[in-house]
Amino acid sequence: MSQIHTLTMPKWGLSMSEGKVNGWLKELGDGISVGDEVVEVESEKIAGAVEAPVAGILRRQVVSEDDIIPVGALLGVIADEEVSDADIDAKVEDFLANFVPPSEDQEEGGPAPVKIEIEGQRLRYLKRGEGGNQVLLIHGFGGDLNNWLFNHEALAAKREVFALDLPGHGESVKAVGDGSLDTLTDRVIGFMDTLGIESAHLVGHSMGGAICLNLAKRAPSRVKSLVLVASAGLGQDINGDYIGGFVESQDRRSLKPLLSELFADTNLVTRQLVEDMLKYKRLEGVTDALRTLAGKLFPEGRQAVTLRPALDAFGKPILVIWGGADQIIPASHAPTPGGRVQVGVLNGKGHMVQMEAANEVNRLIDDFLG
Amino acid sequence: MARKITYQQAINEALDQEMARDPSVIVMGEDNAGGEGSPGEMDAWGGVLGVTKGLYHKHPGRVLDTPISESGFIGAAIGAACNGLRPVAELMFVDFMGVCFDQIFNQAAKFKYMFGGKAETPVVIRTMYGAGFRAAAQHSQCLYSLFTHIPGLKVAIPSNPYDAKGLLIQSIRDNDPVIFMEHKVLYTMEGDVPEESYSVPFGEAAVVREGDDVTIVALGRMVSFAQDAAQALQKNGIHCEIIDPRTTSPLDEDTILESVEKTGRLVVVDESNPRCSMASDIAGLVAQKAFGALKAPIEQVTAPHVPPPFSDALEDLYIPNAAKIESAVSKIREYG
Structure with missing residues (x-):
């Protein structure tokens, strides 16, 4: 049997x-x-x-x-x-x-997101798994901790994994200050301090990847390794029409085609996915927060901050994952593999590669983290 | 995950958050403060079913008890709106609205047009509607089509707790008079509602469920009946698309028409009596603007052309339900 x-x-x-x-x-x-x-x-x-x-x-x-x-x-x-x-x-x-x-x-007895106040700013996170080996999952522009829906549990089988909502996102505070990468990075460091996380493996998607890189640059001792998924910060190109459209779009009709750009397989953009995104966008302060972030980080359809030198200077292992059919940040931004840097490009997958090819991404990260 | 609260709590929270945000928002109505059975000012009753409970002490001086004179206090709310406040008046049952039609139809709805677009009347009139409460003919009607008929009024009909909060916040911020229709049977319905403030825009229908075979347009309490019917029909391989217009004025015609263009079949579910109803209005819209797409006659599932009966058995027969929706869908599926 x-x-x-x-x-x-x-x-x-x-x-x-x-x-x-x-x-x-x-x-x-x-x-x-x-x-x-x-x-x-x-x-x-x-x-x-x-x-x-x-x-x-x-x-x-x-x-x-x-x-x-x-x-x-x-x-x-x-x-x-x-x-x-x-x-x-x-x-x-x-x-x-x-x-x-x-x-x-x-259901109710299972893991549930927690909201904490750090210096008066509300931050929501979800923790899964136990043990000292800590991992932080940081979503991208307009995302939230649910972007790791298909990854969180799998990665938590052997580790203690935290997914958080960045300021301006999910159910965290909507104020983003000046919207700079440093401000967002400060909030993530504040989160690590508050939870007593001395150092962790950082996994960042898109804008979240740039935050991870910036954190590695500013506080290298806090970062054990970096996993950069369709990461910002590695080149100037970004789909400015998507960013601008996403910030201003307020209804289903205009939002759905934009969200379709996030995936190679547009069938993945379900009614519920669009509805959840609209619910987020209707929250007070979200449009202002997104405008501020977009203006600071992605002005005029370009990425304002390039962290290539930080990637080169980081002396620990790095895994870069990209969807080959990414329509938001091109996969050509992925560095050349070699030495400490591993690269996995998944052909035919889009920007939300951790959702679209969850099993494969989980395997890559799992093997990388060991 | 947003926490789950009831439709009634969602309305209370919308009022609370808007009163905290904007000092010009006031609440007025019968038994909103005090009232029969309450210990008076120590614990205000909060309206006939307690929807505004707790606001009296949180927002001192801004929750007003009114005499049992709808024509008086609705007129006062409209006047206050003309003078810079944003009143939310609670008119217990929509059935009583008749005594203040002049104030609503002939004054509030007309000011913007009569004064060259310069006058604004940001009043919200909250009211309970609908059958299912064993409350008989004078407390059970479903009268949103009357208000939808009048240019100058906006009409919101939330079908769930999330929309109740978001549409009420939008109603309060809107500069035109809004009739806010609350189905009394839905007050205990639970659903995910964000704690933060948000508004649901007017004139944007919700696609509650996607499907290719039949479009069901349903309003208010009828949305959940349509969902039950669609769930059952799916087992027979019939995929229904459900559209909840959320507001009937303005009405999101495009979403309805686009859906019918896709499915070619329409069932409209409306708890109102059938003549001059939202059901006939939407059926007319589709017949006029999507005639070429139709593969079958339009079906309307409504109450019959009689007042809501007092007998429990008859009231149950009067209200549209999932079984009636299923048979309407099956009927037009079998057509040609």
């Missing part, structure tokens, strides 16, 4: 309690290798593929397209050829008989 493996509905983010099956990517009887995308499912927020944790043959497709099932419920079965149908049926029957969908109460 040990060679029978169940594929179950993943839990992508705190709010996900059920998922919809978009379709099977492998046929019944197909041979499966570890890491193959087997079935596409969709939460309220986003669609994604469930990867095979093991090799074998796809022996059962328990669900079909458009089915909506709870997190943890059975999607299908992977097993070797020699396993008998009777054994597989017994396993499926056993699973179905014993499966208890997660209740609302259990």
Whole structure:
């Protein structure tokens, strides 16, 4: 029986309690290798593929397209050829008989974001995992801690991982001061001080990458290593039409095409994703905060701050990840690999590469952090 | 994650945050402070169902109890709005609005037009509507189409706690008179609502659910019934798109028309009586502007042309529900 493996509905983010099956990517009887995308499912927020944790043959497709099932419920079965149908049926029957969908109460007992005040400024963060090995996840312009929805839990299996909402973002304070990289970096250092994080691995996406680089430049002893995902700060190019459009857009009709530029596969831009972004943009102070940040960091369609020298000067390991089809910051900004610098360019993926190719990005970061 | 609060708490929070932000915002209505059953000023009742509870002490002097004279205090609120305040008047049940139609229809709605665009009347009239409370014909009507008919008024109909807070904040900041329609059955509905202040713009419909087969336009309490129906229909492979206009004046025509262009089929769900209703208005809009896209006749799911009945059994029959929406969708799916 040990060679029978169940594929179950993943839990992508705190709010996900059920998922919809978009379709099977492998046929019944197909041979499966570890890491193959087997079935596409969709939460309220986003669609994604469930990867095979093991090799074998796809022996059962328990669900079909458009089915909506709870997190943890059975999607299908992977097993070797020699396993008998009777054994597989017994396993499926056993699973179905014993499966208890997660209740609302259990949900509330899970990890929840925390809000703290640092010098009177509200900052929200979500911590997952335990142990001394600390990792900070820092989102990009217009993002929030949910940008790490598909990465946070995976990375926290072996580490203590904090995702935070930068000022002006998510549920943190909306005031961004002068909107400079130094101001944002100060807030992240303040966060580390408040939580007693002496040093950490910093993982930054887009503008968050520039903050990580700047922090490494200003306080190198606080940074164990850098993971820069589609990072700002490595060149001058940036999609100015996107930045300007995103700041000023206030309705679904204008926002949706812009958000589509963040992904190579525009099907990932779900109704809920657009709706969540509108809810953020309607919050008091957000438009002003974004205007200030954009004016300071990305004036006239260019990146104002280049931190290439900081990257070169940082004497510890660096992992750079980029989506090859990034329409916001071109993948050509990725440095040449060698020495302390590893580079992973994922072809055909967009700016939100950590969402669009979550499994691959998680693997790269996991291997890098060790 | 935003915390969950009720529709009623969301309205209270919107009032509280706007009163804290802008000293010209005042609240007035029957039993808003004091009232039957309350210990008086120690713990004001907060209106007939306690929506404004807690504001009396937080904002001293700015929550006013009024006599049981709708024509008087609605007129006073409109007058105060003309003189620089931003009053939010609570008119218990929309059914009582008739006694102040002159103040609303003929005064508040007309000032901007009569005074060359120079006069502004930033008044909000909050009111409860809808059946399902066993409250009979004079406390259960669904009258938003009356106000939608009048140019110069804006009409907001939140269907959930998030929209209730955001639309009320927008209503208070708007410089025109706004009729804010609260379904009494929705007061206990819970939903995610940000603690921070935000406003939901007028004239922007919500696409509550995406689908390619049938467009369902639903208002207020009917939105959740439409969701139940769509969920059930999906099991039969029918994908419904649900549009919640959120405001009927202004009305987001584009979102409705774009959806029907895609699906070719329309069901409008409106708790009102059917004649001269939002259902007939939206059906007319689509018939005129998206006729070429239609693959089947438009269905309207509404209350019948009778007053809301007092009998529980009859009231249950009177109110549109998920089953009626499902059968309307099935009917136009089977058409040609």
